[in-house]
Amino acid sequence: MPTRRRAAVIALVSTLLALGVPGAETATGASTSSDLYVSPSGDDHANGTAPHPVRTLERARDLARDRVAELNGDLTVHLASGTYRRSKPLVLDARDSGANGHKVVWQGTGNTVISGGRKVAGWQQVEGRPGLWSAPAPQGLTDTRQLYVDGVRAQRARGAVPVTLTQTATGYTASSDALARWKHPADAEFVYTSGEALWNIERNGLGQWTEPRCRIAAAEGTTITMAQPCWDNSNKRVEFPDIPGRTVSMVGPGHLTNSGRATYIENAYELLDQPGEWYLDRTAHRVYYLPRKGESLASADVEAAQAEKLVDGRGTASAPVRDIAFRGLQFSYATWLTPSRPEGFSEIQAGYTITGEKGWATQGLCQYVEGGTCPFASWTKMPGNVSFAYGQRIGFSDDVFAHLGASGLDLGTGSKDSTVDGTIFTDISGNGLEIGGVDGQTPASGVQVTNNHLYGLPREFHGGVAILNGHTQHNTIAHNQIDHVGYSAISLGWGGWPDKIGDPATPNPSHDNAVRDNLIFDYMQMLDDGGGIYTQGLTGTSMADGEKVTGNVIHDQWGLGKSVYTDNGCTYETVEGNVLYNAAYANVASRHTDYRDDLGNNDPTLVKDNWWEEGTSDGDNKGLVTSGNKIMTGISDVPSEIIGSAGLEPAHRRLLDRAVGAEAAPEAPSRVGTSTAGTGSLYVTFNPSFVDGGSQVTGYTARAYDASGRQVGEQAVTAAEFRRTALVRIGGLPSSGGPFTVTVTASNAHGTSAPSLASLPLTPTAVSALPGAPTSPKLRKASAAATVAWTPPTATGDAEVVGYRVTVSDGRDPIEVGGRDVLVGQPSAKGMFRVVGGLRPATAYTVTIAAVTAAGTGPAVTVTATTKSA
Template sequence: MPTPSRRTGHRRALALGGAVFLATALLGTGSAAAYQQGGSRQDVYVTPHGSDSAPGTQARPVRTVERAQELVRQRAPRLTTDLTVHLAPGVFRLTKPLTLDARDSGANGHRIIWQGSGQTVLSGGRQVTGWRPVPGRPGLYSAPAPAGLDNTRQLYVNGVREQRAQGPLPVSLKATSTGYTASADTLAHWRNPGDIEMVYTAGEALWNVERAGLGQWTEPRCPIGSVSGTTVTMAQPCWDNSTRRVVFPDIPGRTVNMVGPGDLTNGRQPSYVDNAFELLDSPGEWYLDRGAHTVYYQPRPGEDLRHADVEMPALEKLVDGQGTAAAPIHDVAFRGIQFSYATWLTPSSPEGFSEIQAGYTITGPKGYATQGLCQFVAGGTCPYADWTKEPGNVSIAHGQRLEFSGDVFTHLGAAGLELGDGAKDTTVAGDVFTDISGNGVEVGGVEQPDGGDVTSGVQVVDNHLYGLPREFHGGVPIVNGYSQHDTISHNEIDHVAYSGISVGWGGWPDKIKKPATPNISHDNVVSDNLIHDYMLSLDDGGGIYTQGITGTSLADGEKVTGNVIHDQWGLGKSVYTDNGNTYETVSGNVLYHAAYANVASTHVDYRDGLGNNDPTLIQGNYWEQGDRDGNNKGVVTTGNHLLTSPSAAPSAIVAAAGVEPGYLWVLHRPVDGRSAPEAPSRVGTFAVAGKLYATWNPTVAENGSPLTEYVLTATGGGHQVTATIPAAQFQRTGYAEVPGLTDGTAYTVTVAARSALGTGLSSLPSAAVTVGSPGTRTADAPTGAKALPTADAVSLHWTPPTATGDTPVIGYQITVSDGRTIPVTGRDALVGQPTAKGMTRVVAGLKSGTSYTFTIAAVTGVGVGAPVSVTTTTA
């Protein structure tokens, strides 16, 4: 079986039925064709070149969506058929959000349809023109900031997101109660030090990489408040919310929010500095000097700013639906529209981005001490875990019978689409979500809704979500809080920074032996999705991640069925049943190439004192995990199948996963902007004689063309050495070697990704490592080896060695008693060792009823280590 991808789309035959015809018409491949189709006399026509004094007919269209909305409100109460707002091809530049309420709803059993052409853009951006070279700075250009634009976090050139100027810290820092003391006053002499953000990446401890953060799944960032000499005062409340999270007095180290650590400093440095003029040194970087109202940008090779479309987002919302439980927005559809160029300014404010998980943050003065802590602290706000959600650039509260179909959500600075409290019977189908700073689709919330606030009957189906999140890397393409009867099905999700789909909330109290937070969720389904190349930036997530109570029984609990999930990068699982996850069924999925488990983990059910585990059914999956049938105190594992290779997966499950035949066009729908790929991140190294080894987190945004190779540059002793590694080889091994280096010299390494469209920006440099002989000590033996056999294969499990000798582990060697030697490489081999996460490999080609011995040894930069052996007999 070829590895499915967004470029192959399973290579399923494209049916030429009515659904495909409808999709083609919706996209308006004939440009104005969809716009020019006849409609009823009550329809409204809009073009960017119309006139708002016109009546809005096809012959005399209006110019703005605001005027179109006025006409819709006049006509809606008297509908005798659906009313369509025909939006012509072109860019509609919004000066304020399209704000909807109940008056914008359908009536008399009919709908309001905002119909784009497939080339219709609702934009919150402002064009930047008037570029001039900056004297004394070859290659750097500046332009006046658009009038009225005082702040933004993104800049796009010809539809490509460019990188804010960033780089390593120029000083070392020592944390204080209000910020840091710097080793020198360098930052005090920088332009606008109050614009600077400190970014704290997190993840597995790996290869000469020191990380800080609020959990392996987060990437918080806090602005600087001010700098005076060597005193760096961080912005409040971000600093306190990120460094003073309350710890249980009787549980050392356990924060009351129970999700992660309480202090992002932990004696470590910020990972890098973002948004500083002084770091503007590479093509593709930019900076907005707010005080001088000037934009700076260093063009990429071949870019001519005289003719480029340079956009800066000004609005924070493009569509703002403000329904209420008593007066919801209902019977409205948005079709064939691209939503683009909106930002989100809260992270630039003193609130910063104090992340909890999935883009939820702690906010407000003393939020760290009270927000969402409910019964666990005096004055805690309820319910437990009610933290602050990312806003959507397209946001609807209390929307019923809504539809988003054939749309594109791209070039956005918050979450893409937010269906908040009270979302009911709403469909998100055939859409593309890419190049979004945070979450893709947000469904419901975590504030314990009731009555009209309950989210139910939402369908997120047949969408393509890829190349996100771009800024807040803990975001998730589809995140669903407390809800009922929701369906997340037939989506393709790929090249994403963290988990693919996240459902549920409020399970963390099991960490202190308390029951998960009761909630209204039940009858939610996550089925037939194709998820691959995920967790490219962060760790401790999954292809499908669920936590908290999902229903009242296995009958109405969450169903995770028919999904195909493969090629995970960071530490995690294919299907992650996390804290308090109760009444979930995981059945009929194809799961492979995960970091350390296909389905996990098991947690005690603290709703009673019986000592059982959270009820879970794991049945009929095709996986590499190989667990035997059994009942582990309520976690039932039965009828699963050992997957010996991807090609052995049932063709029916594989063919059904991902977008359905009538929607395959979403995998190939063009989104403007083609460029060299985004920079890789988190480069780690170690060295031996004459060379060094490097690993990194791959590129999330390929920008229109698949990667072909990575380019490594080792700099040290006044010299540079360059090496390349094919992208496919790096995917297989997880590391690269840079030979030809000088012993005794310290080197830093940067990595750039290359595609047919060029070589992208280089990563931030690794920490320095000195080349030379590391010694000769090899790794100790792995531990905990076990073999789970079938008739013709075995699933081998082991725990990495505690002591690895003089270098980290780069792989393993399996020796089979039938004479085979099998090398084990991959990212899991690198990241499993420092965190003691188990390894799994399937060995196929065995004979039934035969005894086999498997010997496993860790491989390091100095050789093969001590072995551990396990013997089993096939069935």
């Protein structure tokens, strides 16, 4: 048989095996005569039957348009296994809708990938740069922000800013012309990482919950000009003339903090120094990459993300796109180029940004400035790599959203009665799933988000959240598992910030939304001031139709925040029957004054029948009602049926075993900070690796370097021990070799990460002055347990607080208190609490709390109270 004919027969047989026999019953339902078939080896001149599949999604779409009017059953577009490469989105509009009560179903095989990527091939070693390889950029690839090697995201080349920067009106004056001598300084991007006021950590950005980015426009000599409008949008935000420091946006500062100094710089050839880093030289049209251990570019699948959108559902209010389902598909390798352009990424919160030439002066500022656009807080939302506007009865099930460069999926304005079920979201640059908007247009309604697994995100825009829900109605977010995320897990609502100046929250159409039975853990692993479930603004018109947060299990927060965070203007929210523990600040917070009248009440909120550690007493604080909550000493205190019902339902737990991408070493830890532990010793803290490479992180290693770059100290710690203490102690440092910087690596079963970015330099000093006593001690009592609450000492001596020692008068061993909340509690003056169990009912107990620093244990504060009767 001729080779060409034999190849054609093999391709046909492969297609038939993947698609099934025409007219036969398949695992996804009965095939009908109107079904269409697509294969990467198909032919767009074919008729789309199983023996003669078409090749492109557009051809299948156009054939489907001719058939939908006559539907007497669902029309299934069968996509054979393989990769369908996109340089532009599959555009769907009202013509592509189902009809007569039936759907158009885009059905994959479980190994069907809708890809915006281009293969990078032809790798060669770079002469004079050991270990560095390069390849020609694929034809048509002019820019990208993402590169993947065998399904593992590579890191854009990054490093410390090599010069000292002094901020100017248009950028910076540098201490030398080092940046100007780079090959392409205008490719480079400054990243401004924010965070809590903790130890010796760089605190830049536009609030603890943000990580803005702006590109360099030009570097000439020592003059660095930053790209506009990103620079002005990040530094000129309008402030109230009579309220010093309060921006009219009421979110974060008016300019980049710390004199606008960047935390690090990204995307330059000169920064290629760690395995796993890459750079695209757009001028030379070449890709550069430093392979990780074990990678062979001769055989690796290297994908550069090219398309910015994979599917674009363009419904309108008068002509919605309806009744379409996507099943068994993977959406991957799409990018988002706006942050690389002069617009940059001037973040407000949760991936919303200020955009446009005069965005800083007018965007979303509505009634507060002349020419302000309305409604208040209607800033620019991060786009979705898959998106629908005015989509009705759109369904996603058994899909994967992975290796993406913006938000994964956006069910935007006008979305109605749509579903996302049994789907994985991971390795996404920003928000995982977005629902609705905040721009005053038609709210999303009736969207059901159930039994999905969202984890290992955001990878690039670290202020992103797993699920972002705007102004919506009758939406349900239930039975999802969200874990290992950099900031908040679920964020709902918008526009409550005017309460900061005594104004009521901006009216919005939200009501009857429910967040129930989700399992959320290991969240806020990088940024701060968020929560497991975060809500902001009006949630309804009464307690009856306000938001319901019920039956969720939320535990193990890292950054400063709350389990359930009711932020500015959050009104008519019910928080009931949840299990909340291991939070860094509070289980449920916070109280806000209701400014809709002059009565001085609080925003109506009900906190009822939760299992928690906070221990707040029952009461009605001017509308903030707390009732029936139970102090838990451990998970065994909670009825097993409540724990068992949270997260994925049994039929969907297989998602937890589904691997996406190759297993690899973890991502590097972040935000390394240091503090003196005495002469020749440093305490080190950092944010753990929330992207674990598909295998649990087992340990971390911190390494100290002197000013010449010579390693002078090292200390390893297990992941379990670091979770408990949140710090590592490096001793034996040279007494005269400071200042020292520290980097940290993470390890798992597949290897060790690249080193983190280095800490700020610090010279350890001798310590002798003890800390003062903690303040405001309280015992919040149950019958067999009590929550011990206190605030940090006002004076710490000459070292940072690294722990507390709690003693109980019943003679038990002292309780040694450590953890991230200990480290952030002191500089932020946030209250702390711990639960003491095993108490006897109706018994008086005396508890003492003392702070611990490198100098020793300070004086204790004492509180006495009697437990409740059984």
